[in-house]
Amino acid sequence: MKKIILSTACAVLAFGMDTIPAEKREFSASKFVPDISLIIDAGYVQRSKKDDEVAHLELDGVAHGLLGSHSHGEHEHSTYNASNGFNLNYAELVLSSSVDPFFEMNGVFHYSEGGVEIEEAYITSTALDYGVRARVGKFNSNFGYLNEQHHHYWDFNDMPLVYESFLGMHGINEKGLQLQYTAPTDLYFMIGIEALQGENEQMFGNSTIGNVEDPIAKGRDGATLYVAYAKTAFDIGNTAFLTGLSYADGISRIDHSADEEPHVFVGDSTLYGFDFTAKHNFDSYSFFKLQTEVLYRDMDGDLIKLDQNLAVVARPKLTKEQAGAYIQAIYAPNRSWAAGVRYDTIFKNDVVANGINSNKKEGLDKYSVMAEYKTSEFARFRLQYNHNNALVNEDGKRVNLDSLIFSANIAIGAHGAHAF
Template sequence: MYKKLTYLSLFASLSLFANSEIEDLKLRIDSLEAIIQQQQQQQEDTKIRNSLMGSLNSFSQSSYMPDLSLIVDTSYVNRSMKDEELTHLEIPGVAHGIMGSHSHGEHSHAPYNASNGFNLNYAEVAMESVVDPYFRTMAVFHLTEDGFEIEEAYGETTSLGYGLKAKIGKFRSDFGRINEQHQHVQDFSDMPLVYMAFLGEHGINDIGAQVQWTLPTDTYVMVGVEALQGKNPSMYGTDAIIPEGAEEVAVASPSQPNLLVGYIKSSFDLGNTTFLYGGSIAYGDSHINHLDDEEGPHAFVADSYLYGVDLTVKHYFDSYSYLTFQGEYLYRDMDGSKYEYPTDGNGTITDYTTFDVTPTVKKQSGYYAQLVYAYNQNWRAGFRYDAINKNEINGQTTLPQNFDRYSAMIDYTTSEFARIRLQYNRNNAMFNEDGERQHIDTVILQLNLAIGAHGAHNF
């Protein structure tokens, strides 16, 4: 009996000791599991952190190479007027030097399709890429016989959220409809007459910043504002006005940024038809400096407003066949003064150290309307009518009115990389130095070729 009790006591003691060891072992195992889980979490955090740092530091350097493209645009032109005669033509009170090659001082410029015969309009080199999760960048370089130009070079946000987007650099303004389109995207071989007369062939293309907000609505609505330097030489400009023979500044250069642009755009679909429409306004100081012109040197300084409304209607018959109407109306109000050197009775300048100043108010407007029909993936045809229908200066309409131009085109697209276009213009808007209206017929055969990866264009 005594031995049994002894054995039972010993067994109980061993059991208690074993249970104690087991419990201690369990605690140690739990502790090790906690340490392992902590280390695994640290490793996961390190992977995430390294991934983020990698995306920030090398997001576009290896996996995301820039898209590169080259576009060459050339044309053959047959015009019913010699090249040397074009440089002396103008739209009275509105614009001059918008046809043919011309120069202002040391700077020469030739618009597209400027000369009779063959023209190399431009070679466009473009590159674009995502920079990191927050930015993308775009640059477009224009090379012509006259030189090299940075047409666009900007950075743009990609993840601001709340429908917001910002852009900074040099870019084509979203004023109106056609202004932001590159030439090779447009349906005709030249800009509408009202754009050429008011803003020049390149429109509003300037250095500055842009903010756009797409509203959280069922229907697309976008509002945007831009602050630009205002270097557009056709309507704005930033030059100080100084007489050639004097050191004293007649009119100081404007504060920069000099040009403010605002717009609202909206669209909706009705069956197979899309409607896109908008309104725009641009305000800035005009410092139009033509004092270096050989004939009639002058300058114009004013507070200038430009208003625009646009409408595009596109109806699809099938995937490739469609009919598009596009039109814009522009109205400008310029209130300022014209600066000219004093002359004698024969028009000879008598003094280059001072100016005759004439208060001048311009109220002018114009529009274009075009219709383009795409028969299939390859063939298209279109017609455009341009007009400057208001030309009021100092409340008077004694200058010619109703400057117009007709254009017809047909083009064949061999692929998305090549297009051949034949266009005819009948221009009734230009006047010679004797004040006689000219009727200019022009035939343009244009070839546009593209290679490389080029980003998609807006609708």
């Protein structure tokens, strides 16, 4: 499958360019004026637990470091609205433009107090025939529905529990190649495949862990994560429907060697997804939107337990079969106001070590409500309340966490339209 994806993409690119008439290849340099926008996201947070306590909470057998700052190997991560009090989440700089009749280019750069990150930087074909589109660079995968969207487009301040716990705050955001085909039919139907490097912080990974000469876990070069999906959409009156199935498969090198109880996971992982969205428009600005996704993951490999000197003390076989979902509803009575509710759950949590079920907690739930006001399409203010009873402390006891988040998201400049 790996060689097929790469060779097919190269062949399609070459064939598509050869079929473009010479008169359409003219390009005016005077039209090369990129769209530039800057988005600032900030918030004020009040939680029922102190920051030091929140940072040690985790989803039993699923993930930890979902709130506050945490490390993965040599990398330090902070979630959005990480601390009680004021938070400057990011300043996002976006540049996009046509390159010539063949390509468009986009760059998304995240500036934070911790540094600068290339969120996305990719080139997209614009001249391929037969409904084919190619993309190369670093980009958000089209896996599922929410994964492709940037934070400022989310309907809530935080990512759904199942997404963040399975894939991390950035989801599947990778370097690689994407190839999509849209069928020439009245009913929208699109299929896509992606060959990605595979560097996800929570589920996938291909880097060597430890000393290169005598590693804890040996990595693998090249693309190690492969994604495929099929999506369809249709309208019934003023209601639009979008649904899809997604699949991701790759190797896992998950580095928790810097934790208080250092460990590393080495194995293979598969993620399955189903998404469904329905949006009914009452008029140009008033709408009701229902959105849900279900994710199921299967991880199979070795859990390498380490001592404080990073020496291997045990290597039990480990499998994880876990599933979760979210469902949310948004109502906007006009162009200025909107309100929504969301329910998150991890409903399957089977963790088996050396053939013995660890009996991890299930029914991990979170409830959220939000209200937002927009002064224009460039300025949004949102108040959100979360009640989270999915987390456990270091003693394995369930902890209820209540959070109140007030956020401001302000944009200037020209920004491309978002997909439905």
